[in-house]
Amino acid sequence: MTEEEVFEHEATCFLERHACPRAPEELRWGEGPEELTIFHETTGAAEQREVEEAKRWQATRWQAGFGWICGPPQYGGRGLPASFDRIYRSVEAGYAVADLSPLRIGLSTVGPSLVVNGSDVQIRRFAVGVHAGDIVACQLFSEPDAGSDLANLKTRAVADGKVWRLSGQKVWTSNAQFADVGLALARTDPDAPQHRGLTAFLVPMDSVGVQVRPIRQLTGGASFNEVFLDDVEVADDLRVGATGEGWRVALSTLSTERTATGDRSHALTGRGFRLLRTLARRQGQGDDPAVRQALAHLHARLEVARYHQLRIQAAAYGEGEGPPRAMDKLLLAGNLQAIGEVAARLLGPKVAADTGEWGTYAWSRWLLGATGYRLGGGTDEILKTMIAEKALGLPRAPS
């Protein structure tokens, strides 16, 4: 047996012991939940339960050696190439296990960023904590005037003896409502050029002066928050990287964020497309040449995105970043939007007015959610600029 086959067998044995096989989803019109949301949107006790379940499952994986498959062995990872992570994910997809969405930012963004930028102690405490299912992390980067133009951020960090004092406002912070720690960017030198005066910190979310306020979305849920920092004391040993080196930390964090954003969702688009085909038939439009053409066009787009992602995943670690990742995320965001638009065309007014009919009005959530996907992890325009400059060699956009 090859090393991969041995690993796959080991993963299957682990999952057989700890989870039940997942019954294949049979999409039957009118039966079961419609589930056409793009962003996860539970609140209150249900949300708390999901967080606990996610942490428990991650802890189980960690104890069995599947919690950090590509992680550095000196920190408890397996040190295996990304192909092994893929093998594990494809085996796990066949089992009914807890949804790890509440941990996603820690596992895919903050954890990897700390491995590159953090101190040994920070990696042991936070990156390991995240992978062991003990800690939930969030990313405190965006501000009201600093999204695409992140270097414009205004949150200040002022040195005060052995601590820093952070004040400012963050926004669109996913999962802040239940996070234990946030990776924050703050301005430490207001006189330095915009990109140079920034520093990164790990902010314990239960610190005095941290206030988290949920933002109600178009879709009704509240997956994001405003986070207010009012003279929050942060120990100097929670500074990530050198003072003034925050931009470097931010860039390496954002590159892992883009990796994570594109990775998730081919199951989602595939399911959406299957529902859409059924919808066309139910609406009596299955034979309409224009509808058939729209569906064929969508199918081709989804296949292009799937093959593109397979190619990225086959690349060696560290290759296939930058423009290929930007394309992956653009394709996905565009496909989510295109699926929603075809649904809206098929449904007409039913997408905006709830008639109670199964599988119709629920598409409004898809349409509204798709818009968010085009922003988070880098907007379409920013990603296109990256492709234009780095892949096509076009002149740099004026700043």
Ligand SMILES: Cc1cc2nc3c(=O)[nH]c(=O)nc-3n(C[C@H](O)[C@H](O)[C@H](O)COP(=O)(O)OP(=O)(O)OC[C@H]3O[C@@H](n4cnc5c(N)ncnc54)[C@H](O)[C@@H]3O)c2cc1C
């Ligand atoms: C689902 C989701 C999850 C998120 N989670 C987090 C999180 O956990 N933590 C966090 O810190 N942030 C998070 N964000 C915020 C996200 O990073 C920002 O929304 C994003 O960077 C865009 O910033 P903005 O919303 O301020 O829009 P802006 O930057 O103001 O952009 C508005 C519009 O102007 C366009 N634009 C801006 N600059 C240019 C330019 N130079 N050239 C061409 N067009 C331009 C944009 O493409 C966009 O269409 C999340 C956002 C979403 C939607």
